[in-house]
Amino acid sequence: xxxxxxxxxxxxxxxxxxxxxxxxxxxxxxxxxxxxxxxxxxxxxxxxxxxxxxxxxxxxxxxxxxxxxxxxxxxxxxxxxxxxxxxxxxxxxxxxxxxxxxxxxxxxxxxxxxxxxxxxxxxxxxxxxxxxxxxxxxxxxxxxxxxxxxxxxxxxxxxxxxxxxxxxxxxxx
Amino acid sequence: xxxxxxxxxxxxxxxxxxxxxxxxxxxxxxxxxxxxxxxxxxxxxxxxxxxxxxxxxxxxxxxxxxxxxxxxxxxxxxxxxxxxxxxxxxxxxxxxxxxxxxxxxxxxxxxxxxxxxxxxxxxxxxxxxxxxxxxxxxxxxxxxxxxxxxxxxxxxxxxxxxxxxxxxxxxxx
DNA sequence: TCATAATGAGTGATTACTTACTTTTATTTT
DNA sequence: AAAATAAAAGTAAGTAATCACTCATTATGA
Numbered sequence: 001x002x003x004x005x006x007x008x009x010x011x012x013x014x015x016x017x018x019x020x021x022x023x024x025x026x027x028x029x030x031x032x033x034x035x036x037x038x039x040x041x042x043x044x045x046x047x048x049x050x051x052x053x054x055x056x057x058x059x060x061x062x063x064x065x066x067x068x069x070x071x072x073x074x075x076x077x078x079x080x081x082x083x084x085x086x087x088x089x090x091x092x093x094x095x096x097x098x099x100x101x102x103x104x105x106x107x108x109x110x111x112x113x114x115x116x117x118x119x120x121x122x123x124x125x126x127x128x129x130x131x132x133x134x135x136x137x138x139x140x141x142x143x144x145x146x147x148x149x150x151x152x153x154x155x156x157x158x159x160x161x162x163x164x165x166x167x168x169x170x171x172x173x
Numbered sequence: 174x175x176x177x178x179x180x181x182x183x184x185x186x187x188x189x190x191x192x193x194x195x196x197x198x199x200x201x202x203x204x205x206x207x208x209x210x211x212x213x214x215x216x217x218x219x220x221x222x223x224x225x226x227x228x229x230x231x232x233x234x235x236x237x238x239x240x241x242x243x244x245x246x247x248x249x250x251x252x253x254x255x256x257x258x259x260x261x262x263x264x265x266x267x268x269x270x271x272x273x274x275x276x277x278x279x280x281x282x283x284x285x286x287x288x289x290x291x292x293x294x295x296x297x298x299x300x301x302x303x304x305x306x307x308x309x310x311x312x313x314x315x316x317x318x319x320x321x322x323x324x325x326x327x328x329x330x331x332x333x334x335x336x337x338x339x340x341x342x343x344x345x346x
Numbered sequence: 347t348c349a350t351a352a353t354g355a356g357t358g359a360t361t362a363c364t365t366a367c368t369t370t371t372a373t374t375t376t
Numbered sequence: 377a378a379a380a381t382a383a384a385a386g387t388a389a390g391t392a393a394t395c396a397c398t399c400a401t402t403a404t405g406a
Contacts, residue, residue: 002385020279022195026362036387041363043385098278104327105275106193139332140339147320154277159312166313170339175351199396209353214397216351352403360395370385376378 005043007033013054017095020102021051021109048110055112058096065089066117075125080173082118082125082141083164086149087157098153115142141167178216180206186227190268193275194224194282221282228285231269238262239290248298253346255291255298255314256337259322260330271326288315314340 011033015024026047030037044050065088069081089097100112122141126134144167151160184206188197199220203210217223238261242254262270276282295314299307317340324333 004386018280020193020195022193023279025360027360037362038364038388039386047362102275102278105271105278106196107191133335136332136335139329140336143320143324143333143336144317146323147316150319150323151316156312159309160316162306162309163313163316166343170343177352198394200394210396211354211398212352220396348406350404350406353401355399355401357398358395359397361393362391363393364391365389366387367389368385368387371383373380373382375380 004033004035004039008035008040008043008050009054009057012050013058013095013099016051016054017098017102021099022106026050051110054096054099055110058093058100059112059114061093061096062114063117066121069118070121075128076171076173078121078125079141079171080168082121083145083167083173085118085145086152086160087164089149089152094153097149101150101153115145118142118145177206177208177212181208181213181216181223182227182230185223186231186268186272189224189227190271190275194272195279199223224282227269227272231266231273232285232287234266234269235287236290239294242291243294248301249344249346251294251298252314252344253341255294256318256340256346258291258318259325259333260337262322262325267326270322274323274326288318291315291318 008029012024012029015029015032026037026040029050030040040047040050044053065085069078069085072078072081100114103109103111119138119142122138123134126137131137144163148160148163151157181202185197185202188202188205199210199213202223203213213220213223217226238258242251242258245251245254273285273287276284292311292315295311296307299310304310317336321333321336324330
């Protein structure tokens with residue numbers, strides 16, 4: 001990984017997250033990264049390839065964060081760890097999350113389901129806790145997690161904590 | 174409102190919701206609506222004007238839906254009505270909601286906060302129910318509402334019902 | 347007859363991407 | 377170690393296609 005290649009990835013992620021994938025031109029990215037536009041295509045073949053590279057890199061970072069939750073043996077600890085997830089996202093990972101959430105709403109382009117590892121953990125936890133429908137319960141938590149993450153990423157985190165507390169209370173944590 | 178003007182609004186809303194605002198060209202809209210491209214600019218001045226017209230029209234429809242919830246006198250009825258909101262959205266209003274949610278993630282373009290009337294209703298309801306922090310409680314419900322709406326709009330509504338039940342139980346409905 | 351609706355062929359700017367070329371870094375041969 | 381060669385990194389100036397938007401002209405309905 002050369003320095004300029006990394007500059008491209010950084011600039012593209014920032015711009016994609018702020019202005020959206022479609023309305024960020026490769027010319028803008030090149031200018032922001034301080035490289036020639038051609039270099040983008042040399043390294044990533046096309047614009048979509050650049051997006052894919054960004055998403056893969058981001059997913060690797062997040063999977064690492066997930067690992068911490070999976071180390072707990074007590075299912076309630078797993079739950080508590082997962083529910084507080086949105087608050088533990090490091091600031092430097094925010095652009096990647098914003099990009100992921102914004103891409104959800106466009107049907108055609110790159111779709112990255114980063115919730116899968118969490119879903120597995122949740123189903124496992126609810127099974128151990130003897131819930132009658134662990135899958136449904138897991139989906140419900142994922143839904144709330146999405147809501148909290150959205151609030152945190154769009155800078156309205158003040159009230160997310162109270163929801164977190166309420167949900168934790170529901171599960172007796 | 175001429176017929177062709179309405180065709181433009183319909184086609185644009187559909188395309189904006191499916192493919193995103195930025196990646197939908199005025200040429201595509203004109204073709205889908207079966208009109209000349211110039212007519213779009215005659216009626217809406219520019220692309221952003223078209224978006225604004227769509228959003229205003231959608232908001233008017235939704236405000237009408239909101240009115241139903243505000244007719245209840247019992248605050249618990251108001252709460253119940255609001256919480257089941259995402260499930261009551263008519264299918265033909267889905268594109269407008271999808272567009273609204275997708276626009277949230279782009280900082281620059283038109284932002285229309287359609288949650289304001291609901292927020293007012295919620296704060297009022299929680300005040301009447303003597304909650305110690307009605308504003309925070311309202312924000313929490315809005316957050317969950319967002320999560321449920323997202324799930325419904327992105328075609329994963331199966332498990333949303335269980336969340337709805339859990340939340341309703343929390344508020345003793 | 348007069349305003350509005352509607353068209354179709356433009357406009358320059360911007361789009362993603364390519365090409366021909368130079369520069370830098372790494373590898374191999376003397 | 378020096379020279380030669382190859383491979384990779386990087387650039388500047390293109391490309392055709394598409395972008396949002398304009399304008400002159402025609403159709404239509406009150």
